[in-house]
Structure formats: structure tokens, C-alpha cells
Amino acid sequence: MKTTIGVGLVGTGYMGKCHALAWNGVKAVFGDGPRPLLVHLAEVNADIARQRADEFGFARSTGDWRELIADPEVDVVSVTTPNAFHAEMAIAALEAGKHVWCEKPMAVALDDAERMAAAARASGKVAVLGYNYIQNPLVRQIGAILSEGTIGVVNHVRLEMDEDFMADPEALFYWKSEASSGYGALDDFGVHPLSLLQVLFGPVTRVFAHLSKPYADRPTREGVRRAVETFDIASVLFELGTGISGVMALNRSAWGRKGRIALQIFGSKGSIVYDQERMNELQLYVASDKPTEQGFRTILAAPQHGPYDRFIPAPGHGLGFNDLKIIECHELLRAIGGEKARVIDFDTGLGIERAVHAMAQSHREQRWVDIGA
Missing domain, CATH: 3.40.50.720 (NAD(P)-binding Rossmann-like Domain)
Structure with missing residues (x-):
């Protein structure tokens, strides 16, 4: 080796x-x-x-x-x-x-x-x-909770991804508003929620989408205004192959939101809530708890949520975005070494791209679109 x-x-x-x-x-x-x-x-x-x-x-x-x-x-x-x-x-x-x-x-x-x-x-x-984001130890823990059946049979998933880097209508036009960059919020960062769905539930199979532009144009450095060519907002209904229904809302112009990926998973025995802006904690509700003790409990990232332990020996101290990138790099090296790895390879990624393009097609044609293999 x-x-x-x-x-x-x-x-x-x-x-x-x-x-x-x-x-x-x-x-x-x-x-x-x-x-x-x-x-x-x-x-x-x-x-x-x-x-x-x-x-x-x-x-x-x-x-x-x-x-x-x-x-x-x-x-x-x-x-x-x-x-x-x-x-x-x-x-x-x-x-x-x-x-x-x-x-x-x-x-x-x-x-x-x-x-x-x-x-x-x-x-x-x-x-x-x-x-x-799929490398977050607590996203892995969500997968473990689902596998253990703690919240029963999942029947609905709700995802929101919001940032405000394009919220100012007077911010200068730049390449993310050009059609050559893609559709906008869908493929710029909507692929991140889709990656979470992929590792937790498998691929999206059917979609109905609506895309919108909060601002028709933006100023340029030359002092003129240029038409915005991409969609900063997307609203999507989706279905998973297991029959689970879902909603995904994306917004690149959401004042006050900095790096939010809000994930809510509803099951027959409980619920899970997670927000990327608070990436070192998740909320778990278990319906079987005694009535006097029912409520969402907070689970903080800790050494038992590997590979958190590779960075920090104590709970509650927290990992960051670049730490997740280090974990991703390690998974890549595992894959290169022929080991089982938690990665989204090009074939799996192609499925995510097909979902994005199906959403854009749905918006154009105003109908449900099945996602082909």
C-alpha cells in the first residue's frame, strides 16, 4: 500500500x-x-x-x-x-x-x-x-436513530435551506445570477438537502416544483442593471421510493439566514429535528416517553458520535464546516484504498442531478415529473 x-x-x-x-x-x-x-x-x-x-x-x-x-x-x-x-x-x-x-x-x-x-x-x-454535510457525526446519528426504529415508520420529511447572500436587491450582479451557472437555488445549494435525503432515505423519485425570482434585475459595476437569469427561490413537493412524502423549500435571499438546512423527520413513534446552523445538536421526540416527560430532548455532539472523537475528547465543544471537509477527505481516501466509504460518487451524484433537472422541468411544465434512472 x-x-x-x-x-x-x-x-x-x-x-x-x-x-x-x-x-x-x-x-x-x-x-x-x-x-x-x-x-x-x-x-x-x-x-x-x-x-x-x-x-x-x-x-x-x-x-x-x-x-x-x-x-x-x-x-x-x-x-x-x-x-x-x-x-x-x-x-x-x-x-x-x-x-x-x-x-x-x-x-x-x-x-x-x-x-x-x-x-x-x-x-x-x-x-x-x-x-x-452528510459527514456530520449527528447526521450519522440521525441515520442510526432511523435504523433502530426509535421514531417508528417515517411518513413525512420536510427540508428548508436558506441563506441571505443574495437577499439585498442592490447587491451587484455576479456569476450566480447567470444562466450559465445553472438554475439558481436548486443546483447551487438545493443539492445539499438532496444529499441528506440520499444518505438517510435513498433517492427522490417524483417531484412538483415552483421556482421564482425575488428580484428581476441587479446593478452591475458599469452602472446599468442586468436581468437576473436564475431563480433564487424554489418550492418543491417530492416523493421518495419508500412512499414517504416530502417538502423542500430553498431561498438564497432569506434575510437573517446564514447557513440553514432545517430537517424535520416525522414518524409513527416520534420526530427528529435538525438545523445546520446549530450543527452540533439535534432534537428528538419519542412518543413512548411518559406523558409527564414528553418533549423534544437535545442531543449534543459528543465523542460517542464518531468521528467527533477524532477531533475533540469532550462533548459539547462542537465541530465546524471545515472539520466536516476533513472527514469527507478521509472518506475519499478510504474509497481510494478500496474500503467502504461514506461518499457520494459520480453515479449517485448523477441521481441528484437528475432530481434537480426534473424539478426544473416540473416548473416549466407545471406538473409532477417522475425521475428516471
Whole structure:
């Protein structure tokens, strides 16, 4: 077994830095697996690439991502560029014999996502998507509660994801309002709730959606207003293959919400409530409790909720977003090593992309849409 693995990073924005922190921290946190060697970093600007390589700890840098993919010392490529570039870069890396860790969403166009999944299958390499919220120890605990039957047979799931980074109507127009970035809230971050549904219940099978634009246009740096091309709000009814009904509400313009993914699961014997803004706690209601003691109890993240224990030896101290990215990195390395891993690979991710496009189709045609395999 190799004791090291060569890492290439394409893109050095917010998510690029998250990947760099994860690659730098995974060995220290988990101790097992190969030690990542930060080999090559690519950014569109060569000067910025050199600066980020120095900051993140990469041995060399380039202004041409193709040069990084051709590097024989790179074994795995992190793709953290804007959505429109994912397909070309991920496919090129897979065809060059590299493993791929690509940020979500998979691609803007469904046929690009299909090509990515096909390339992954043909390459025999590991290709996973950046769904780090599924790695939260308490999301794993929710899965355990469901498996144990604590809340009985689940009959309804309700999901909300809200942020306010596009709430200001006078905020400048930028690429997330361009049609080239996708549909908007659906594929920008609606894929995160879909990833939670995937690991807890399996794929969504049927949808009815409505998309809306709270603001018709936004100002540009040139002093003119440009029409908004994407939908910042989405409301979706869905069904799961097990017959469970659900509701998903998404809003990128929700003042006061910073990183909310509110998950409510209702069963025949109780309920579970979780909110990503309070990611180190969940609420559990069990109907069998004595009437005088019924009520939602708070469960705080603790060492017994692995892999929390790899970071902190005491309960209640809390993990953060970048810690989840380190866990995700570790799961990727487990997958590369041939072990069972908690990841959303390109084939599973393609199912999420199909759900997103079915929702957009439902909005256009104003009808229920079945999601094909």
C-alpha cells in the first residue's frame, strides 16, 4: 500500500481553501491512510497560483490546469472551480488516470453530468462529490436513530435551506445570477438537502416544483442593471421510493439566514429535528416517553458520535464546516484504498442531478415529473 498520495488542487477560492485545509489536516486528525503530498496547484492567474501555493503548502503552481492534470506526481485532483468548469476538468483528470474530488453541483447541464459519470466508470478511478454535510457525526446519528426504529415508520420529511447572500436587491450582479451557472437555488445549494435525503432515505423519485425570482434585475459595476437569469427561490413537493412524502423549500435571499438546512423527520413513534446552523445538536421526540416527560430532548455532539472523537475528547465543544471537509477527505481516501466509504460518487451524484433537472422541468411544465434512472 502506498504511504503517500500526490494531490493537485484546481481553484483557490472559498472551496479551494477548504480542500487545502482538509488535505493538510486529514493525516493529523485520523492518523491512518496515506499521507497527502501537496504537489501542484492551479489557478487561472499564475501569480495568484504562486501566492496560494505558498499559503496552502503546495510544492508548485501553474496558471494552466491542464499542466497540473498532466503531472505524473499527482494522483488525485480536487476540482473547486465554478460550476461551469467541473465537467471538462473532472473528465480530463479521470482520463489522465487521476482520482477526482469535485465540488457540488456536479455540472450545469445534465448531459455533462452523465459524461462525468461515464468517464468515472470507464476510468476505474474513484470520483466523488463535495457533499460534506452528510459527514456530520449527528447526521450519522440521525441515520442510526432511523435504523433502530426509535421514531417508528417515517411518513413525512420536510427540508428548508436558506441563506441571505443574495437577499439585498442592490447587491451587484455576479456569476450566480447567470444562466450559465445553472438554475439558481436548486443546483447551487438545493443539492445539499438532496444529499441528506440520499444518505438517510435513498433517492427522490417524483417531484412538483415552483421556482421564482425575488428580484428581476441587479446593478452591475458599469452602472446599468442586468436581468437576473436564475431563480433564487424554489418550492418543491417530492416523493421518495419508500412512499414517504416530502417538502423542500430553498431561498438564497432569506434575510437573517446564514447557513440553514432545517430537517424535520416525522414518524409513527416520534420526530427528529435538525438545523445546520446549530450543527452540533439535534432534537428528538419519542412518543413512548411518559406523558409527564414528553418533549423534544437535545442531543449534543459528543465523542460517542464518531468521528467527533477524532477531533475533540469532550462533548459539547462542537465541530465546524471545515472539520466536516476533513472527514469527507478521509472518506475519499478510504474509497481510494478500496474500503467502504461514506461518499457520494459520480453515479449517485448523477441521481441528484437528475432530481434537480426534473424539478426544473416540473416548473416549466407545471406538473409532477417522475425521475428516471
